Amino acid sequence: MVTLPFEKHMCELKNKINDLRDLAKNKNIDLAKETRQMEIKLYNMQKEAYKNLTAWDKVSIARLVERPTALDYINRIFDCFIELHGDRYYGDDAAIVGGIAEFNGTYVTIIAQQKGNNTKENIKRNFGMPNPEGYRKALRLMKQAEKFNRPVICLVDTPGAYCGLGAEERGQGEAIARNLMEISTLKTPVISIVIGEGGSGGALAMAVADEVWMLEHAVYSILSPEGFASILYKDACLAKEAANTMKITAQDLINYGIIDRIIKEPLGGAHTNVDAMATCIKRNLAETIDRLARESIESLLTKRYYKFRKIGKVVE
Amino acid sequence: MGTLILVLLVKSLKIFKKVTEYILEFINYMFNAMNMGMYFHFINYIMGMSLERGSDMFEFKRIFQKSRYIEVKNLGNEGEKKPTIPSGMWVKCKTCGKILYNKDLAISIMTCDNCRTHFRIGARERIKYTIDTGTFIEYDQSMISDNPIDFEGYTDKLKSLRDRTLLNDAVITGEGNINGQDTVIAVMDSNFMMGSMGCVVGEKITRVIERATEARKPIIIFTSSGGARMQEGIFSLMQMAKTSAAIARHNDKGCLYITVLTDPTTGGVTASFAMLGDIILAEPNALIGFAGKRVIQQTLKQELPEGFQRSEFLLEKGFIDKIVDRKAMKGTLTEILKIHS
Numbered sequence: 001m002v003t004l005p006f007e008k009h010m011c012e013l014k015n016k017i018n019d020l021r022d023l024a025k026n027k028n029i030d031l032a033k034e035t036r037q038m039e040i041k042l043y044n045m046q047k048e049a050y051k052n053l054t055a056w057d058k059v060s061i062a063r064l065v066e067r068p069t070a071l072d073y074i075n076r077i078f079d080c081f082i083e084l085h086g087d088r089y090y091g092d093d094a095a096i097v098g099g100i101a102e103f104n105g106t107y108v109t110i111i112a113q114q115k116g117n118n119t120k121e122n123i124k125r126n127f128g129m130p131n132p133e134g135y136r137k138a139l140r141l142m143k144q145a146e147k148f149n150r151p152v153i154c155l156v157d158t159p160g161a162y163c164g165l166g167a168e169e170r171g172q173g174e175a176i177a178r179n180l181m182e183i184s185t186l187k188t189p190v191i192s193i194v195i196g197e198g199g200s201g202g203a204l205a206m207a208v209a210d211e212v213w214m215l216e217h218a219v220y221s222i223l224s225p226e227g228f229a230s231i232l233y234k235d236a237c238l239a240k241e242a243a244n245t246m247k248i249t250a251q252d253l254i255n256y257g258i259i260d261r262i263i264k265e266p267l268g269g270a271h272t273n274v275d276a277m278a279t280c281i282k283r284n285l286a287e288t289i290d291r292l293a294r295e296s297i298e299s300l301l302t303k304r305y306y307k308f309r310k311i312g313k314v315v316e
Numbered sequence: 317m318g319t320l321i322l323v324l325l326v327k328s329l330k331i332f333k334k335v336t337e338y339i340l341e342f343i344n345y346m347f348n349a350m351n352m353g354m355y356f357h358f359i360n361y362i363m364g365m366s367l368e369r370g371s372d373m374f375e376f377k378r379i380f381q382k383s384r385y386i387e388v389k390n391l392g393n394e395g396e397k398k399p400t401i402p403s404g405m406w407v408k409c410k411t412c413g414k415i416l417y418n419k420d421l422a423i424s425i426m427t428c429d430n431c432r433t434h435f436r437i438g439a440r441e442r443i444k445y446t447i448d449t450g451t452f453i454e455y456d457q458s459m460i461s462d463n464p465i466d467f468e469g470y471t472d473k474l475k476s477l478r479d480r481t482l483l484n485d486a487v488i489t490g491e492g493n494i495n496g497q498d499t500v501i502a503v504m505d506s507n508f509m510m511g512s513m514g515c516v517v518g519e520k521i522t523r524v525i526e527r528a529t530e531a532r533k534p535i536i537i538f539t540s541s542g543g544a545r546m547q548e549g550i551f552s553l554m555q556m557a558k559t560s561a562a563i564a565r566h567n568d569k570g571c572l573y574i575t576v577l578t579d580p581t582t583g584g585v586t587a588s589f590a591m592l593g594d595i596i597l598a599e600p601n602a603l604i605g606f607a608g609k610r611v612i613q614q615t616l617k618q619e620l621p622e623g624f625q626r627s628e629f630l631l632e633k634g635f636i637d638k639i640v641d642r643k644a645m646k647g648t649l650t651e652i653l654k655i656h657s
Binding site: 184223 | 551584586588607616
């Protein structure tokens with residue numbers, strides 16, 4: 001199990017508890033009471049630590065290689081997922097996974113940014129940084145969902161849209177812009193969940209939705225803290241400080257009214273218990289899909305428009 | 317008596333100095349002439365030429381003669397007596413180096429008549445050159461930013477920028493006529509925080525699009541922006557969705573949307589309303605792209621091709637309709653508006 005800097009003390013305590021247990025077993029001593037007490041202590045420590053995480057701690061959690069990726073959730077939440085490939089113009093982007101699946105007896109379209117669980121997989125998935133063809137595939141599948149009245153569920157997990165020569169040549173800006181415009185009037189319910197990192201326009205292109213949720217320790221920002229620090233502080237090493245001033249945590253964003261819901265993670269983060277996390281997401285989805293499906297398209301689109309329309313603080 | 321002797325002594329010394337100078341000069345001259353003569357002999361020997369040509373010899377000496385220099389006296393405090401040139405009258409073209417007279421530059425709408433370079437211009441100037449005189453009505457003139465994520469030092473920075481640029485934020489919106497054609501217009505200004513889009517830019521552009529939608533009028537947006545404004549964090553990002561959604565509604569009403577991309581148009585502005593025009597025009601050689609050049613270079617660890625992310629590059633890749641010179645812009649816009657009226 002991975003240890004984050006703030007978990008060091010807890011990890012030590014955990015090892016002590018394990019040692020104690022081994023000792024009790026080997027020497028046949030009854031230490032049940034003591035270990036129980038220590039476990040309670042550990043639990044409280046964890047609870048306290050996870051309640052007071054800094055923005056940078058959350059960035060570290062969201063970026064863990066161990067953190068569950070989109071496919072980990074898709075396989076646990078939905079049944080019979082059929083993956084569909086390609087944008088019909090240029091190619092198939094492995095950084096975005098899309099397809100149709102069954103959910104509680106209805107069919108839904110799923111579009112998700114996919115990171116890898118290891119280096120090899122990450123190279124294949126381009127570390128979850130989509131190229132324009134990824135966004136065009138996403139739009140194609142959304143239009144398909146609109147045609148067949150399927151709700152769309154987007155899972156967002158990207159450091160940002162890919163910054164490369166080819167991406168520029170094929171119109172990264174245009175691809176994102178087109179998605180923003182088209183999704184805002186897509187005639188079917190859309191739900192977006194930021195499951196890890198929500199970086200910049202690359203994340204927003206899949207997060208114009210009727211409901212935008214974030215997992216408890218996910219982050220959603222205008223730019224990576226490193227990029228922000230290098231632009232405003234002229235030093236990418238100040239990313240930690242940048243993260244803490246950028247207001248990127250789910251808790252900050254719900255206060256600003258940018259997101260609609262925070263989905264609680266298991267203690268220690270989603271990676272400590274993927275099944276529990278998936279169940280929690282599933283429960284939330286079931287209720288919301290039902291509710292959105294009952295609403296008329298006109299009212300849905302009006303609400304979606306004003307949801308984004310009202311964001312912004314100005315003085316006149 | 318003593319002073320007389322002293323004066324005489326000084327005078328004789330001066331004469332002596334003069335004489336010595338003349339003698340030295342004469343020796344120097346003779347020495348040079350000898351040297352040259354020897355040199356001449358040598359060359360003639362090599363080339364097998366006759367020495368009889370006196371005039372050639374003269375010419376040769378003349379060429380190698382030491383030039384006389386004019387002695388310039390020190391003017392004392394430097395610059396004090398230099399002729400003063402009024403600053404701001406002349407501008408040097410960054411591309412071709414030609415010195416351009418300001419009044420000529422204004423006639424050519426801030427473009428270099430030698431190499432076609434388009435200088436960056438402010439929003440007010442742009443409106444002056446685009447909209448018929450006296451027809452412009454500005455919207456939301458007094459709107460200013462509210463530091464939504466409480467970013468340190470941002471409020472002061474905005475205040476000093478407002479004072480310096482005489483702009484309230486990076487965009488001016490309104491309506492007016494272009495050669496008699498009624499239109500709604502938004503013009504961004506890169507002098508204000510590199511034309512970055514925060515809440516004010518997002519809100520003003522959304523409002524002006526909504527007005528156009530309501531009145532079923534065409535809208536023209538001149539973009540000039542480094543992207544989303546970092547200091548307003550996630551709020552800036554959301555302006556991308558907000559403006560694009562407003563464009564979608566304008567589009568659904570069947571109204572015309574023209575974007576004119578000027579130097580620079582990058583980041584969050586490229587990835588939202590800039591790339592959504594029914595017709596996308598661009599000024600020559602404008603920087604247009606999503607990611608910054610430096611970021612791409614860092615990612616790829618290689619040099620980028622010449623002309624990368626310039627208007628001509630985007631035209632070639634199929635992302636803009638037409639490159640239009642600034643001088644021809646008003647005419648082109650008039651034509652497009654007429655077709656769609």
